[in-house]
Amino acid sequence: MRRALQAITSNLAASTGQLYRRRLPSVPRTDTLPERLLIHRYFFFSAERSPPITISTINPKVLSCDSAVHGEIVTRAKRLQQILLTKPSDLPFSEVIFCNVDDPQSLGQQPITFFREVLALCDHPELLDKGEVHGLFSLDSITRAKSIMKSIPGRTVGGYSDSKGIRSLRAAIAEGIGIRDGFSGNMEDIFLTDGASSGVHMMMRLMITSDRDGILCPIPHDPLYSASIALQGGALVPYYLNESTGWSLDVNELRLRLEAAFAAGIHVRALVVSNPGNPTGQVLADQNQREIIEFCRDEHLLLLADEVYQENIYTNKKYFTSFRKIARSMGYGEDDFNLVSFHSVSKGYYGECGMRGGYMEVTGLDSRVKQQLYKMASVNLCSNVTGQILMSLVMNPPRVGDGSYAHFTEERDNILSSLDQGSKMCVDAFKKMKGVTCNEVEGGLYLFPSIKLPNAALTAARSNGMEADTFYCRKLLDTTGIVTLPGSGFGQVPGTWHFRMTILPSQQKMAEILSRIADFHMKFMNEYRN
């Protein structure tokens, strides 16, 4: 991806088809002479032994995709973790701290009690018939579990559900969407998926028919998108967020990139917008969202709205508004605007990454296309039922008057305020570091500071065969045990360097992490000063 992005950005004016199409690694075809001979030999001699599934004979689209999350830094981090277990004295730190992925519960965040009570009761409904349950579970969690179990066909979480997800749960989610937006949701628009990622894969699979189908993606963006597009053999069409103005999204930039793609023979099908942004943390203003919607309508694009961080907002200057709500407020009804909105149980204040719960809300699509989507979903039968239930709880949490409401809000508010403080702590700390700039984290779970790396560092990186920010992150890891991801995995303006870190560790831990990073940074900049 890095190579592809740099090729695109360095030569935008000379748009040719080659820029957007991933150059796929060459693989031997079976009509090459050696392989024809192999088949020929089989019939007359015993064939050469060669495994059919080698690196050169697997699907080239698989080879072409990157996974920053599973890249060299993480691999090394895991190795260092092993060393800590066997020879801890070999390393200058006593703990590897994974700040690379927003996995709240692995960094100590506790799950929301009410949600887990309901899930436990649904998993083992025998409990609901026992008197002792009232001593262990809150009354309203028992009521909610009973009501959910009654509404599931077969009254079991162990059965395959409808391929879109259990009706009653989709109804609850649609209702939650209605309460959130002031415009009622439709349960037939909801597809419950194993995490939002599954939904993204399905949409890419649906839309991409050839390497001439392009998807506009923000730079920087979550590597899920580049990987998913590459897996389907499509073309990623990048558009740049503006770092100097708080990672803002300029519709003129969208227009420019779209025109260049068109000139290169790429048919752009959709626009991906992440709100709040990942890894950039910006929250879009309503006016900006209106411009984006008009742009999509004018240019005949499907809007893919990644809204999984909608409950992670840390600024009181802006608030989250769903694209759906904006579109409806503009007077665009169900049929007037093509939109797929993604949500998940992995983020927010609930942080239930391991449950793999999520949904995509599909509005404005042709009903025959929705049928095809449904058919594709049905091949996998259904998403995991626990994740479905959890998603419905997230969209329909305890309300005023419910027994668990007080405890629920206390837990929620503690987590959100801790995240808020963490985000500010991080930004303040990074702003103090020489050569580092960091935008305010308005939302999301990451920050994406930029570092002006000195030339000596760039040279050292090159001689080590790495990108400069990978070199920085590697050194950071080796010195402090802190795992971050280099900006080159997310895309960035060429010549700039960033790294991504989560804001998740607890305040206490965070103070320690930031102090070690500051220390390392000072030494690094000193060592490589010009």
Added chain:
Amino acid sequence: MAPTKVLDPENINENIKNLVYAVRGELYIRASELQKEGKKIIFTNVGNPHALGQKPLTFPRQVMALCQAPFLIDDPNVDLLFPADAIARAKLYLSYTSGGLGAYSDSRGLPGIRQEVCDFLLQRDGYPSDPDLIFLTDGASKGVMQLLNIIVRDKKDGILCPIPQYPLYSATIELVGGTLVPYYLNEENNWGLDIKDLRQQVAAARNKGINVRALVFINPGNPTGQCLSESNLRDLIEFCHNENILMLADEVYQQNIYQDERPFLSAKKVLMDLGLPYSKEVELVSFHTVSKGYWGECGQRGGYFELTNIHPKAVDELYKVASISLSPNVPGQIFVGLMVNPPKPNDISYPRYLQESKSILESLRRRAHIMTDGFNSCRNITCNFTEGAMYSFPKVKLPPAAVAAAKAAGKAPDVFYCIKLLEATGISTVPGSGFGQKEGTFHLRTTILPSEEDMPEVMQMFKKFNDEFMSAYEGPSEPFSR
């Protein structure tokens, strides 16, 4: 500007349009419509035991509840509701995670669970496994999709599939843009494997320029239920070795065995038993799940695959693709662990676990017989015994008038029959055309899952319908069923 659809049927992925997944296709959609209208439907279209009243095993659900709500473990009253071994197991599984069920795991799944799978495989087969070659997945289906996605490059890549097959394979091959190369199971010989046919199909495919990359076999079979013998498996392995073909062993029904002549033998065991050169050269991927067996935990989406003799770089690529989706769902992973490492004879929960699992299996065996006998008692129906898995796949002889009526209605004859069956009785089956069948034959697939109490009535309703259908299209004669 008039609103227009960005995506229309003309500009979306052709492969999606072409694929058919009959298990949730036309019949199921019609059944769901009728259900909404208030008709009582008996869904026998998919192997979904809990939805038809099978109870979950108690121990895993106790462990799961404790893992979901770890605060219970610390509560002084916990032993009023949970046995000590469930509490201990929940603590153990939570210790495997980096933060409970809500934290992402390794993209291949929690190492502790993968080790449990290895221990199980060693015990089952007598051969060690490498936990890094075990991938836990959101159900076995996702694992199958990952493998097919990595193997198939284009339409020239062929995947051998048994006919009849479970349409996950045909649908996924279509989705990833490959070619299905059929090999026919022999219905007259109890759905037996025919190596000669296999050889012919491969040769024919190659003549058409198809690279035959992999062979799928389902043991016990779906929808056919046959259990492969050791010599069947050896023949398959030797064949794949000679032809340089990767083996995809769908073994999800390994716990569902209803005869004693051919107990389950894993492809891995037979492969290792064969020794060199096979044991080091034949590429094999074996799939398992928590959805079937006597577990039937379909909704959890838990499964795994084991890689044998796969090129290490290809393994890396599989890991990379798995990592894009971050991790399989953790509760499903824990169900896999519980399945491969159930209560042992000295555990508190063992007697209950044994009683529950035995009673399910014995009941399934009885239902396999009831259903097979029921179908065979109809003059126009022959049905091989369900030796394993969860299905019955009877062959229905349809009179020419029925075939003509079907054609007039624009439907395949077995689809026509199944729709009529559904409308008359509420029994929702899947027509044989959804699985593949020999030209000119008609089948339907039903599950053996309706409860034992309901079975006689279900068979009665079916026979009554069959009599009426045959009378209508063949003319009055002796009743078709006895």
